[in-house]
Amino acid sequence: MGGERGRGRKGQDGVNFLAIVGRVFLAFVLQVGRFSIFTGRAVSHMVRPPFYPRLIARQMVEIGYYSLPVVGLTTLFSGMVLALQSHTGFARFSAEGAVATVVVISLTRELGPVLAGLMVAGRIGAAMAAEIGTMRVTEQIDALSTLSTNPFKYLVAPRLIAGVTMLPLLVLVGDIIGVFGGYVIGTTKLGFNPATYIARTAEFLQVLDVVSGLIKAAVFGFVIALMGCYHGYHSRGGAQGVGAATTNAVVSASILILILNYMITELFFAQ
Amino acid sequence: MNGPNASDPDAPKLRLRDVRKRFGANVVLDGIGLDIAAGESMVVIGGSGTGKSVLLKCVLGLLRPDSGSIEVDGAETVGLTGRARDRVNAHIGMLFQGAALFDSLPVWENVAFGLIQGRQTSRFAARARAMDCLDQVGLRRRVADLYPAELSGGMQKRVGLARAIAAQPDIVFFDEPTTGLDPIMADVINDLIVATTKELGATALSITHDMASATKIGDRIAMLYKGRLIWVGAAKEVFDSGNAHVDQFVHGRADGPITEEAEAQAG
Ligand SMILES: Nc1ncnc2c1ncn2[C@@H]1O[C@H](COP(=O)(O)OP(=O)(O)OP(=O)(O)O)[C@@H](O)[C@H]1O
Numbered sequence A: 001m002g003g004e005r006g007r008g009r010k011g012q013d014g015v016n017f018l019a020i021v022g023r024v025f026l027a028f029v030l031q032v033g034r035f036s037i038f039t040g041r042a043v044s045h046m047v048r049p050p051f052y053p054r055l056i057a058r059q060m061v062e063i064g065y066y067s068l069p070v071v072g073l074t075t076l077f078s079g080m081v082l083a084l085q086s087h088t089g090f091a092r093f094s095a096e097g098a099v100a101t102v103v104v105i106s107l108t109r110e111l112g113p114v115l116a117g118l119m120v121a122g123r124i125g126a127a128m129a130a131e132i133g134t135m136r137v138t139e140q141i142d143a144l145s146t147l148s149t150n151p152f153k154y155l156v157a158p159r160l161i162a163g164v165t166m167l168p169l170l171v172l173v174g175d176i177i178g179v180f181g182g183y184v185i186g187t188t189k190l191g192f193n194p195a196t197y198i199a200r201t202a203e204f205l206q207v208l209d210v211v212s213g214l215i216k217a218a219v220f221g222f223v224i225a226l227m228g229c230y231h232g233y234h235s236r237g238g239a240q241g242v243g244a245a246t247t248n249a250v251v252s253a254s255i256l257i258l259i260l261n262y263m264i265t266e267l268f269f270a271q
Numbered sequence B: 001m002n003g004p005n006a007s008d009p010d011a012p013k014l015r016l017r018d019v020r021k022r023f024g025a026n027v028v029l030d031g032i033g034l035d036i037a038a039g040e041s042m043v044v045i046g047g048s049g050t051g052k053s054v055l056l057k058c059v060l061g062l063l064r065p066d067s068g069s070i071e072v073d074g075a076e077t078v079g080l081t082g083r084a085r086d087r088v089n090a091h092i093g094m095l096f097q098g099a100a101l102f103d104s105l106p107v108w109e110n111v112a113f114g115l116i117q118g119r120q121t122s123r124f125a126a127r128a129r130a131m132d133c134l135d136q137v138g139l140r141r142r143v144a145d146l147y148p149a150e151l152s153g154g155m156q157k158r159v160g161l162a163r164a165i166a167a168q169p170d171i172v173f174f175d176e177p178t179t180g181l182d183p184i185m186a187d188v189i190n191d192l193i194v195a196t197t198k199e200l201g202a203t204a205l206s207i208t209h210d211m212a213s214a215t216k217i218g219d220r221i222a223m224l225y226k227g228r229l230i231w232v233g234a235a236k237e238v239f240d241s242g243n244a245h246v247d248q249f250v251h252g253r254a255d256g257p258i259t260e261e262a263e264a265q266a267g
C-alpha cells in the first residue's frame, strides 16, 4: 500500500519529504512500542516466580563483586579531589570547616550513585548487550524457547534483579570509600584533626541524603540491566549488530542515568 | 472444524495448510501445505535462501506465519504463546543449523537443558541422562565437561543432536544436520539420525541440500522452490521425479530451469 503510493508520486518532492517524515515518525513509534512491551514483559517476569537462584547469584557476583575495584577507585579519588577542591574554594570566604560536610553530602546524594552508575553502565551494560546479542545472532535465544524456557525468565529477569539489588550495595560501599578518601586528604594535607573531621562528617548528614542516593542507585541498576538486555535481545546481523547493540546499550544507559538523576533529585529535594 | 485444543487420533502428526510468510517485500513462504504422518521421516530439500529454516521456525513458533494453519497432533498451534506454546514445544526437539549450543554451559548441561529447565529433573538424574545421550551420538564421556567452544564443528553438531533427543520428543527437526562435515562424519550423523528417530519412534522433519543424506534419512522428500512445495514424493523416486526443477537440483546441474528463471528475473 505505502509502496504503491511512493512509486506513483515519485516526482513530487513535497510528498516525498512528507513520506520521509512519516516513515521516521512511524519508526520512532514502533521503537517506543517495542521498548514498552519489552519493559513490561521484563518487569512481569522479574517479580513473578519461578526464579533462577543460580543465575541470579551469578549475575550478582558479576555486577556486585567484580565492579567493586572500579567503583571503589572512582569514588576514592572523587572523595579526595572533593576535599581538595572545596578546601581551596571555601578558603576564599573562610568556610574551610565545611569541607567534611560537603564531601559526604555530595558523595551520598550525587557523585556516589552517578559515578558508580556510569562506571557499571560501561562495564556491565556492555557485557550484557554483547552476551545476549551474541546469543540472539547465534540462535541460542531461539534454542531456549524450543527447550520450553522463556528467555525473559532465564536471561532478562536475573540480570534485572541483580542490577536493582547490587547497585545500592555498590554505592553504599563507594560512599564509605569516598568519605574515607576525603578524610585522608583532610587529615594529611589540609591539617584537619581526625576527630573533628569525623564529627563534622556525621554532624549534618541526614538519613535522606543516603537513602535518596541508594534509591537512585537501584533505579540506575535497573536502567543499566534493562538497556543491556533490550539492545542485546533486539540485535541482528552478526558481529556488527552485536557491536552496535553494545554501543547503544552503554550510551542510552548513560544518558538515561543523567536524566533520571536530575528527575529523582528534583523529586526528593526541590521545594 | 477443530477447536484450538481438539485432538484427533487419525490426524497427521504435523499438518501445514497454506502457510505464508513474508519479510517486507520478500515473500518467503507462499502457501505451504504438507502432512507428515506419525513416525514418518520427511525431508525438505531446496536451494539456499528458499525459506527452509523459516518453515521450521514457523512450526516452532519462533516466527509467526502471516496466514495459514499449522496443526500438531490435530491441534492448531499458530499464535500460541507462553505456557501453551511451551507445552507444544515440549514435544519437539530441534537441531539448529548452527547447532546453537549455549556457550556459557558445559556440554552435559547443554544436553540436559530441556530436562533441568523444562521438566525440573534433578541435576544429578539429568546428568546421567545426558551421558546416555552423548553415548548414543558417539561422543566420549570426557567431552561432557568441556565447553562448546572447545569442540570441533562436527562434535558440536552431535551435541546439538544429543540435546534435540534428550527429552525424548515425538517430533524432531534437523536443520542441515550434515552441512560442513566431512563425508564420513556426515554419514555417521545420518546413521545417528536414522537410529535415534527409530529408537524414539519419532516423527522427523529434516532439511538438507545433501542428496545422499536426504535419501538415507527420508521416507518422503519434498522440494521447496519459490515459496511452494513443487514436488512431494517417496525418497526413492526423487532421482526420476519427472519434474525438471527437481531433476536439476538433485543432480546438481548448473544448467536447467532453476538457473534460467533466476537469470530471467535478474536480467
Ligand atoms: N528474521 C528474518 N528477517 C528478515 N528476513 C529473513 C529472516 N529470516 C530469514 N529471512 C529471509 O528469508 C529467506 C529464507 O531464509 P532461510 O534462512 O529460511 O533460508 P534457508 O532455505 O534455510 O537457506 P540455507 O539453506 O542457506 O540455510 C532469506 O531470503 C532470508 O533473507
Ligand SMILES: [Mg+2]
Residues within 6 Å of the ligand: B052, B053, B054, B097, B175
Ligand atoms: Mg537454513
